[in-house]
């Protein structure tokens with residue numbers, strides 16, 4: 174009995190000694206993508222859609238029922254359908270303008286997606302708009318509006334009112350050389366303000382071109398705890414990796430206080446509610462309880478004493494709330510091709526050249542009243558912070574705390590489906606990049622090191638990295 178036990182023990186020890194190193198070796202060679210369980214659920218388990226058709230950005234989170242499902246549908250209709258000039262029989266949807274850029278939200282965010290910039294000097298602006306200001310700030314810290322034209326150029330107006338003007342876009346090309354001899358052409362836009370309807374602008378006016386971005390997944394971004402975003406910031410670059418990142422702090426018309434900025438290309442809006450109400454006023458000319466005044470500067474209002482009005486306010490709170498609910502509950506498309514060897518390689522390279530220094534892969538949301546957004550592991554590929562991106566991308570126009578060279582890291586989820594949904598692949602705040610490669614090569618400032626590391630990769634590696642971004 175005793176002998177057998179000892180023999181067993183010895184045998185076991187021997188087996189352990191033989192097999193232990195073998196086990197360790199196996200662990201090391203296991204495929205990397207199995208370490209990231211559920212990585213295809215970019216918007217978490219309840220707010221990811223696997224419809225990869227042209228409607229990929231337009232789905233609701235799973236499990237909306239009853240009045241919630243109705244709110245989504247009605248919110249969608251107020252987002253997509255055109256507003257009309259007052260007075261009209263459709264009183265819920267009248268009050269267009271008087272100044273405007275488009276007749277509906279969907280006019281710029283087509284299929285909840287992203288606009289492309291004008292390709293010729295006379296092409297319509299569509300989803301490209303121009304923020305305007307003059308030096309200094311208004312008392313709440315926002316940019317100081319241009320005295321006659323206000324904070325945004327409205328290139329359209331209702332019948333009988335002169336539009337503010339038009340902006341003509343031309344491009345000049347330059348060539349970037351890779352160390353391996355390959356080249357890539359970049360195009361830089363130049364803008365000329367024409368047809369100004371109310372005289373010349375103040376000589377030192379500043380402008381910021383901004384393209385309409387895709388709007389899915391925003392409820393999840395709003396549900397990220399403020400502390401998480403602030404923890405990404407490294408304002409004085411204490412870790413000396415060249416990447417600082419800092420939060421924008423912007424004025425909330427609801428709390429009447431300064432809050433963390435999350436939305437817009439410079440994180441210049443604190444909430445989806447304020448961004449939405451701001452768009453109704455600034456882009457379509459629809460007043461709301463948040464922004465009750467018509468979108469006219471005093472100089473313009475004096476010229477038009479009897480303007481039509483679609484109610485006070487023009488969009489009622491119940492419908493504004495539905496549009497906000499719609500914005501908050503648009504699901505994110507899931508990943509494709511996560512097991513493709515080249516995509517897996519590209520994912521490693523994305524980390525290796527430190528794209529993840531700003532485009533943070535994995536974040537957990539905090540508590541949210543919409544359960545599908547609450548406490549979810551999401552993969553937005555953003556830190557929602559401002560970064561100095563260098564002079565080549567600069568608009569030279571401050572926006573709250575954001576300087577003329579700073580931009581918010583845009584989320585990269587859904588990137589590979591923009592072509593399917595919107596029929597183009599243009600990227601960056603003004604749509605100058607015609608594809609992901611060009612977008613990367615425009616990176617400078619805090620992202621200079623990362624861009625240089627990308628340029629040092631061989632061609633196959635660069636293609637893998639780009640292929641990975643296309644799987645997002």
Ligand code: HEC
Pocket residue numbers: 252274275276277278279280281282299300301302383384385386387388391435436437438439441445448449452453456457496500
């Ligand atoms: C004229 C084109 C245009 C129209 C019309 C328009 N938008 Fe936008 N939208 C933009 C642009 C440009 C931005 C980026 C704004 C910025 O950076 O300041 C944007 C940004 C947004 C964002 C923030 C996205 C993000 O990732 O931060 C939301 C939300 C949004 N729009 C909702 C709406 C809603 C709701 C409407 C209708 C009431 C609307 N938009 C109408 C052009 C438009």
Ligand code: HEC
Pocket residue numbers: 416523526527528529530531532560562566580581582583584585599600601602603609612613616619620623624627642
């Ligand atoms: C220092 C922070 C930072 C780093 C590092 C960084 N990015 Fe970015 N990225 C940004 C910012 C900010 C923008 C927006 C710039 C603009 O629109 O002018 C951006 C834009 C992009 C866009 C266009 C997104 C859109 O919606 O238009 C892509 C694609 C992108 N980055 C990929 C990468 C890749 C790939 C890497 C690594 C090689 C990388 N980025 C490294 C901050 C960073």
